[in-house]
Amino acid sequence: MSTHINDTADLQAISRKRDVRRKTIPALAQAGPVSVWMILFVTLPMLFIIYISFMSRGVFGDVVYEFSTESYQTLLDATYFKVILKSLQVALFTTVLCLLLGYPFAYYIARKPPETASRLIMLIMIPFWTNSLMRLNSWLLLFQTSGPVNNFLQWAGIVDAPITFVYTDGLVVLGMITNMLPFAVLPLYSSIEKLQKSLLEASSDLGATPRETFFRVTLPLTFPGIFSAVILVFIPSLGIYTVSDMLGGGKVLYIGNIIKNQFGAIRNWPLGAALSVLLLVITGALIFLYTRFAKLEDMEVV
Amino acid sequence: MKRILSGVLASAMLLALCACGGGKTPAETAPGTDAPETPAEASTELNIYMWQQYISDELIADFESQNNCTVNLSYMSDNADAITKLTAGGGQEYDLIMTCDAYMESLIAGGYVEELDMSQVPNASNINSAYWSSPKHSIPYLGNYIYVVYNKETCPIEITCYNDLLDPSLKGQISTIDGARNLFPIALIALGYDPNSTVESEIAEAYEWLVKFNENVVAYGAAEQNLTNGTASVALTYDGNASWAMAEMGEENPLVVAPFTDDAVQLGFDMYVMPTGAKHTDLAYKFLDYICTPEVMAKNLEEFPYFCPNDAAVAAAPESYRNDPAKDFDYKENVFFQEDVGDALTIYNDYYQKLKVGQ
Amino acid sequence: MANLTKVQRRRKTLGVLGDLYAILIYTVLYIPVVVMMIFSFNDQRYNYYWSGFTTQWYGKLFGNHALMDSLWYSIVIAVLATVISVVVGTLGALGLKRYEFRMKKFINGMIFIPIIVPEIVLAVALLIIFMNVGFALGMGSILIGHCTFCIPYAVVTIKGRISGDGNTLEEASMDLGANRIQTFCRVTLPSIMPGVMSAAFLSFTLSIDDVVMSNMLSGAKNTTLPVLILSMNKSGVTPDVNALTTIMILVIVACMLLSNAVKAALRKRSQAA
Numbered sequence: 008m009s010t011h012i013n014d015t016a017d018l019q020a021i022s023r024k025r026d027v028r029r030k031t032i033p034a035l036a037q038a039g040p041v042s043v044w045m046i047l048f049v050t051l052p053m054l055f056i057i058y059i060s061f062m063s064r065g066v067f068g069d070v071v072y073e074f075s076t077e078s079y080q081t082l083l084d085a086t087y088f089k090v091i092l093k094s095l096q097v098a099l100f101t102t103v104l105c106l107l108l109g110y111p112f113a114y115y116i117a118r119k120p121p122e123t124a125s126r127l128i129m130l131i132m133i134p135f136w137t138n139s140l141m142r143l144n145s146w147l148l149l150f151q152t153s154g155p156v157n158n159f160l161q162w163a164g165i166v167d168a169p170i171t172f173v174y175t176d177g178l179v180v181l182g183m184i185t186n187m188l189p190f191a192v193l194p195l196y197s198s199i200e201k202l203q204k205s206l207l208e209a210s211s212d213l214g215a216t217p218r219e220t221f222f223r224v225t226l227p228l229t230f231p232g233i234f235s236a237v238i239l240v241f242i243p244s245l246g247i248y249t250v251s252d253m254l255g256g257g258k259v260l261y262i263g264n265i266i267k268n269q270f271g272a273i274r275n276w277p278l279g280a281a282l283s284v285l286l287l288v289i290t291g292a293l294i295f296l297y298t299r300f301a302k303l304e305d306m307e308v309v
Numbered sequence: 310m311k312r313i314l315s316g317v318l319a320s321a322m323l324l325a326l327c328a329c330g331g332g333k334t335p336a337e338t339a340p341g342t343d344a345p346e347t348p349a350e351a352s353t354e355l356n357i358y359m360w361q362q363y364i365s366d367e368l369i370a371d372f373e374s375q376n377n378c379t380v381n382l383s384y385m386s387d388n389a390d391a392i393t394k395l396t397a398g399g400g401q402e403y404d405l406i407m408t409c410d411a412y413m414e415s416l417i418a419g420g421y422v423e424e425l426d427m428s429q430v431p432n433a434s435n436i437n438s439a440y441w442s443s444p445k446h447s448i449p450y451l452g453n454y455i456y457v458v459y460n461k462e463t464c465p466i467e468i469t470c471y472n473d474l475l476d477p478s479l480k481g482q483i484s485t486i487d488g489a490r491n492l493f494p495i496a497l498i499a500l501g502y503d504p505n506s507t508v509e510s511e512i513a514e515a516y517e518w519l520v521k522f523n524e525n526v527v528a529y530g531a532a533e534q535n536l537t538n539g540t541a542s543v544a545l546t547y548d549g550n551a552s553w554a555m556a557e558m559g560e561e562n563p564l565v566v567a568p569f570t571d572d573a574v575q576l577g578f579d580m581y582v583m584p585t586g587a588k589h590t591d592l593a594y595k596f597l598d599y600i601c602t603p604e605v606m607a608k609n610l611e612e613f614p615y616f617c618p619n620d621a622a623v624a625a626a627p628e629s630y631r632n633d634p635a636k637d638f639d640y641k642e643n644v645f646f647q648e649d650v651g652d653a654l655t656i657y658n659d660y661y662q663k664l665k666v667g668q
Numbered sequence: 669m670a671n672l673t674k675v676q677r678r679r680k681t682l683g684v685l686g687d688l689y690a691i692l693i694y695t696v697l698y699i700p701v702v703v704m705m706i707f708s709f710n711d712q713r714y715n716y717y718w719s720g721f722t723t724q725w726y727g728k729l730f731g732n733h734a735l736m737d738s739l740w741y742s743i744v745i746a747v748l749a750t751v752i753s754v755v756v757g758t759l760g761a762l763g764l765k766r767y768e769f770r771m772k773k774f775i776n777g778m779i780f781i782p783i784i785v786p787e788i789v790l791a792v793a794l795l796i797i798f799m800n801v802g803f804a805l806g807m808g809s810i811l812i813g814h815c816t817f818c819i820p821y822a823v824v825t826i827k828g829r830i831s832g833d834g835n836t837l838e839e840a841s842m843d844l845g846a847n848r849i850q851t852f853c854r855v856t857l858p859s860i861m862p863g864v865m866s867a868a869f870l871s872f873t874l875s876i877d878d879v880v881m882s883n884m885l886s887g888a889k890n891t892t893l894p895v896l897i898l899s900m901n902k903s904g905v906t907p908d909v910n911a912l913t914t915i916m917i918l919v920i921v922a923c924m925l926l927s928n929a930v931k932a933a934l935r936k937r938s939q940a941a
Binding site (some may be wrong): 067086089090093096147151152154169171173174252256257260264265267270273274275285 | 326389393466481487526527528529530531534538539540558596598654655658659662665667
Binding site (some may be wrong): 034045048050053056108115116129131138140141146148185238243245249306 | 686689690693694696697698699700701703704707715717718742754755756757759760762763764766767769771772778779780782783784785787788789790792793794795796797800812815816819823828841845849869873876877879884894897898905909911913916917919920926
């Protein structure tokens, strides 16, 4: 073997071969499955959705493969504009509330010793092992006209007649928050936990008040966590329809309902696809905004 | 421990790859490979897609033991789910699918359902032909009146027609069924039009009516729950659900069926259809004949007290069914049916969305 | 000195306030669960309001085949989805963190799509694809659907645990004669284990409670428990479902307590040794 090494071409070949063994094979083995999966089950379906959104609708709700921008023209209708606006409002409201409630909570957990903290995190997740529809139904049972809350209020003499809590916006917001809060707390916790205590101490040693430390050190440093929380709460809230259906009495349609209906009752797949593309664009814009502040790869999910 | 873990990792990898592969292969093999089963060989399974809480478990168990087969019931959460299954291409996985009269015409026209061989369903002769809209392609199962029920103690007014539902004193009091094709006919009747109108100006007027109605609505859906727990004093609901709510209220049931004078009420039917390409047709026919048997259906009615188009079964039904307060109203004949409105469905849906989006 | 006590006192009140706040949040998160448990003892055909105490649902539960089958189906799917997602996710996280390849940026972007796109969009997209290639709906399709939203979470979770400073430890291990698989099992895996565990935990949680994807992609034979509960909407939820969910959550909590106890015991033993 040693006699051949003098040959530079051979050496290159060997090093290339080695490179294949050292780099290419493990890279393929490790990144391969995930890449194949994502291309097959995310990229292709998403491209197909975009494709379908430019097709036309058959008489019987089937997709006719003829180019048309009809679906997008329909979207310009004031009705859809209102639905989108309304969905954005609710999602925004939920996100802001989850952040305001979740940040102090995440901070509280992050300050505990790691053992306790991981237990506390576990404690947040446990309710999510029960069915979300069952949990929503619980709120209805609790707050309904002849339910425990109203009974208590009447028994305590606080009110004379039962109050209608059910099917109000307040209950919808409560349901949204109890469903979405963990998605805000988990990324917030991750980023607060990573904060080096020494930084905070340094800040306070240098004479900063706790408030200054929070706004000048803690908050900026946990910004990736905050933005992750925004994305993880805002986007699912935009598409969710079970909460408003169950707790809001189905009086208001959100964009999630409308998309669901296009693929169900109304059977207008191109329009449903176009609405989905619209959601994609909205989320894409948000992500673009995110990448202005932080690297996408640094996004905290848990 | 680590060795086990790496073993698990390896096997799961394989599984994942198989799953990936599985996504592609059927594309090449899909058409033609599902050879129809030879009719001589009896099927051992029957796949049915229908509403949850709509057929007695006991009856299913009896049928299974009689025919030595397994019945797989899966459930829809919306009428449209069935239509999606039938039209999007997954229909042939089922042997029977439940649908309602409003879709029948299009389903037949589109070739999505098989024509039934009625000679294999002799008991179908018990079904009242007045309630049988597509006798070649469907077997009606149960029906639903959609009518008004109210609590005579808490409801501020007496309701005798649909227009009474707009009374301002009922604000936030009505629990109603949902869906464009359930709500619009009511508004159309209240306005004196054809409940299956395809005229846009009439539908637009109905929309205006529903906007006013919407102000009195507390919730869409869950009528039984809202009537029994006091959230609503009026409900626009199905007769079977009204029956349960009344039974739930006990001895001094304050719930009554509204004494309508002129307005017609909707009578809708859920029917079984056989999707094109169904595989276990022999068992499907046996099942259809089985549920049309008067004694069988009578037993089912005890548990599910809906309107039944099978006259012999009603005659054989228990006292509780025939004396049901939810069926105690005298305008039973004054009904209308949902018809397939064809392209006008888009108009209905657009106005329905507008209604739900609000101002 | 006096100054210090003031700071201390302030810390203490803040601590108490923090505890109270945490208790409040946990209460709100747990109220629905407790109410759900209480109504599993409700003596009523459907859960409309409280009408009396009974334990009959716990007995009847096991006779309800539809319910038990769907539970079993949900568990099988959740376990399979978790295993597949964790395996693909672990490998993917390592690969995407450590190697450079042409599609890397693209794949990194794709991974975020299932996390950020409303589930209904992805579900519909998969449904259309499956329909077009003639892939029969059933367990396979649900499993693919669940993995498609679990894998990204797994990748992102695990990637966060991989040290940024390269593979010095691994190189050391290989220099000392370990092969690639040994290195992976003995060096790499233990170092990212917390991430792998939380990825598994998250995948299972997402899969077992999924409604939207399962409803779109389920076939003729079986439905998952959440889809069955969704289909109960027309008439109402029967208390046996509450009983089932109560048993489920109790079993899960018991398993968790047990695993914690085992872990603690093992730790003690290794410290003693």
